[in-house]
Amino acid sequence: MIFKKNPSQEDYYEENEEMMPEEEAGVEELSEDNIDTVVGPSMIVEGDFASEGNIVVKGTVTGSVCTSRNLTVEEGARILANVKAGSANISGEVRGNIKIKDYLELTATAKIIGDVEAKTIAVEAGALIYGKVTMPGVEKSELRAAKAMRGRNKRGSKMLDMDDIDDAED
Amino acid sequence: MYVYLYDNFLNHRKYTATIKTIENRLTDYGIAGKILHLNNYIDVKPIIEDEIRRGAKTVVIVGNDLTFGHVLSRGSTCDAVFGFLPIGPNNTVAEVLGIPVGVGSSDILARRRKEKLDVGWFNNRYFVSQLHVPPAKVRVVYDERFQVTTPYKMEVVVCNFQPFFWKKDKKDLEDRVVHPQDGKLEAFLRPYVKKGWWGRESEDPSVFPFEEMEIIGSGPFVVEADGKKTKEVKVKIRLARNKIDMIVGKERRF
Numbered sequence: 001m002i003f004k005k006n007p008s009q010e011d012y013y014e015e016n017e018e019m020m021p022e023e024e025a026g027v028e029e030l031s032e033d034n035i036d037t038v039v040g041p042s043m044i045v046e047g048d049f050a051s052e053g054n055i056v057v058k059g060t061v062t063g064s065v066c067t068s069r070n071l072t073v074e075e076g077a078r079i080l081a082n083v084k085a086g087s088a089n090i091s092g093e094v095r096g097n098i099k100i101k102d103y104l105e106l107t108a109t110a111k112i113i114g115d116v117e118a119k120t121i122a123v124e125a126g127a128l129i130y131g132k133v134t135m136p137g138v139e140k141s142e143l144r145a146a147k148a149m150r151g152r153n154k155r156g157s158k159m160l161d162m163d164d165i166d167d168a169e170d
Numbered sequence: 171m172y173v174y175l176y177d178n179f180l181n182h183r184k185y186t187a188t189i190k191t192i193e194n195r196l197t198d199y200g201i202a203g204k205i206l207h208l209n210n211y212i213d214v215k216p217i218i219e220d221e222i223r224r225g226a227k228t229v230v231i232v233g234n235d236l237t238f239g240h241v242l243s244r245g246s247t248c249d250a251v252f253g254f255l256p257i258g259p260n261n262t263v264a265e266v267l268g269i270p271v272g273v274g275s276s277d278i279l280a281r282r283r284k285e286k287l288d289v290g291w292f293n294n295r296y297f298v299s300q301l302h303v304p305p306a307k308v309r310v311v312y313d314e315r316f317q318v319t320t321p322y323k324m325e326v327v328v329c330n331f332q333p334f335f336w337k338k339d340k341k342d343l344e345d346r347v348v349h350p351q352d353g354k355l356e357a358f359l360r361p362y363v364k365k366g367w368w369g370r371e372s373e374d375p376s377v378f379p380f381e382e383m384e385i386i387g388s389g390p391f392v393v394e395a396d397g398k399k400t401k402e403v404k405v406k407i408r409l410a411r412n413k414i415d416m417i418v419g420k421e422r423r424f
Contacts, residue, residue: 036377037377037378037379038374038375038376038377039318039376040359040360040361040374040375040376041374042320042321042322042361042363043318043319043320043359043361043376044318044319044320045316045317045318046316046317046319047315047316047317048315048316049315049316050315050316051379053379059376063316
């Protein structure tokens with residue numbers, strides 16, 4: 001499991017006993033990171049939990065969680081931390097802000113208490129979200145226009161209320 | 171020049187025929203050499219260093235997993251190429267290295283296909299196959315960044331060459347195997363959860379790849395590394411890269 005493989009080295013045979021001359025140190029090529037980090041159901045992880053591979057959480061994590069790949073939070077798992085991941089599949093509870101680079105999926109048993117930011121979100125019926133949801137792709141000008149519209153609607157509804165009061169008095 | 175380190179158990183007559191066949195084959199290949207017999211009281215490191223001073227280039231371990239761990243945990247700092255001829259039962263490391271058990275291993279040795287291997291380091295010692303902490307009240311700190319705890323007793327296994335075998339429960343007939351992955355040191359943590367009034371059962375293991383790890387116990391706990399048991403209160407485990415130059419086979423698992 002901790003073996004360095006020189007990519008330029010091919011299978012070879014030696015006829016004599018002399019050692020091969022030391023090869024130049026090539027670029028250390030780590031194999032693809034297929035190792036999943038798994039946090040079992042009764043495990044409690046505290047601190048800055050970061051991994052280069054996929055993370056599967058079945059237990060409890062507090063602090064912060066960070067991975068560039070996939071994060072899976074299984075049903076019954078709890079994360080009391082801010083989360084940063086490439087993609088995520090959440091079926092458990094997350095109390096903290098979530099920042100996902102690509103795809104976020106929330107299943108029916110998911111419960112999110114915190115802000116969510118993701119490129120793509122899929123929410124199954126039954127999932128609970130309490131917080132701000134932000135997605136890239138909305139232009140600033142559209143945001144300003146939406147705010148202005150909300151402001152006008154509020155003023156409009158106030159004026160209507162005043163009219164109703166005046167009519168009632170009459 | 172080749173030096174062969176024979177384990178004690180090979181003195182038994184049931185291995186005589188296999189050893190004779192291997193020795194004849196090695197002579198045919200032209201790689202026969204000096205034979206030294208080990209026992210539990212011999213320190214391997216000064217022997218290897220002596221032989222290297224006399225001109226030995228390759229040190230070949232002849233035996234099983236215990237022999238492999240015993241020799242390499244002490245001899246990994248020596249400047250030599252290591253080979254392995256697995257004989258008899260208890261040979262799981264050979265499969266990982268792609269070396270067949272028995273007579274076929276001499277062909278692998280003759281081919282001399284070398285790979286640089288990493289070893290684990292803990293408390294001023296090296297371990298090659300596996301480090302095992304039987305269930306104890308411990309907590310694990312990874313890379314000084316986060317810690318893993320559990321309210322129950324926990325078993326810790328850090329695998330290097332030797333695969334990790336475990337059973338889901340008593341009724342589980344199949345032995346589950348987790349093979350070591352390339353380029354990483356991995357720890358498997360299994361808490362022993364309370365079941366019913368008296369019983370305990372082990373949960374599915376948690377997996378954490380790491381570079382540096384500390385196991386801290388609330389009291390002394392047993393640590394077994396390459397067949398040797400010690401009692402520690404704190405264990406620091408690190409990865410030592412490219413420590414061993416090893417002759418391996420084509421069917422290796424990395």
